[in-house]
Amino acid sequence: MSDQQILNLEERFQQRIDAEIKVEPKDWMPEKYRKTLIRQISQHAHSEIVGMLPEGNWISRAPSLRRKVALLAKVQDEAGHGLYLYSAAETLGAERDQLTRDLLDGKAKYSSIFNYPTLSWADIGAIGWLVDGAAIMNQVMLTRNSYGPYARAMVKICKEESFHQRQGYEIMLTLAKGTEEQKAMAQDALNRWWWPSLMMFGPSDAESTHSAQSMKWKIKRKSNDELRQQFVDVTIPQADFLGLSVPDKDLKWNEESGHYDFGPIDWDEFWRVVKGNGPCNRDRIKARRKAYDEGKWVREAAMAHAEKKKERKAKLAKSA
């Protein structure tokens, strides 16, 4: 194809995006659109999968059967989310096994939030409330993104997420209404998860490298800072209701703007964790590698079994 032809195709592609026509798997798309989506969707998928680890840590120690079945169901949902997303990435020509290996080799990123440890039961409450809450903000926006399979996966995910956030908030509510010690636990969890949750929306708009193009292609429809502000605005009243306070001395309601002002984010910490030096980065990848390596014989045996079954069926059909 000549450069001029590609230019024309790109123009037509943009016109369709502007007209809110979704892009579907076999449609022509600019290579960069495809690559951006594969990167973003697979990072998102990896986040769902790695995100099972900090919470999985508490399944066996949940304080009641009610909490245990809820947490188990939530973690299972996250596995499902990972699978919907890998499936969407595969429609773009990505190969599943390659995506997994990129994660295990440390080549692919996932949300930094999951590199923080879950030290107490209250962390499970804080994660459901804040981490799933922040994820929902982002995912609701993504239900309207321009790539059909990704948008459809997001619709399904969003339907499932709201239970995650509610179960988290319920845990916080129970602790906040409990003994002094329990309330202190809840406050401690909020203290540790607040800033990392705000970082989940990514670098500030001024620093964000991919944003402009992604907005133009409608892969994103709101900027990182917009989503972050939206999250702060809905979350602060929820913290107030719990009788807990977020660890930010600069936080205050701004009558004029109709939003909460909040203090500066420690971007050095953000980049430190992104680059692999958060409290749990090594543990997380180690756990994923272990699962992959130890599951190898199962994957192979299942394949061999299926092939044998097929052969047997073929033989039976012949002799019949």
Add this chain to the structure above:
Amino acid sequence: MSDKKNWPLYEVFIRSKNGLNHRHVGSLHATDEEMALENARDVYTRRSEGVSIWVVESRHIFASNPDEAGELFEPAQDKVYRHPTFYELPDEVKHI
């Protein structure tokens, strides 16, 4: 670290309740149809989203090419006489 043989990809279709068509919901990997069906239940129907599941290996789906959508679908566009509104009847005629 790569497995020599990857599990094939299956497309999953679900009928959410009787009276509705099966609808494509996504894909998954499995060693054979039976495993694909079981996995589809766990991945796509954790909240009773379905009463029936179809799975088919993705490579068996023969699809139209979007680049040829013009030739394929445009012939239908100028056939207005296939629609009831094409036919002019007086208002007095009822139930038609």
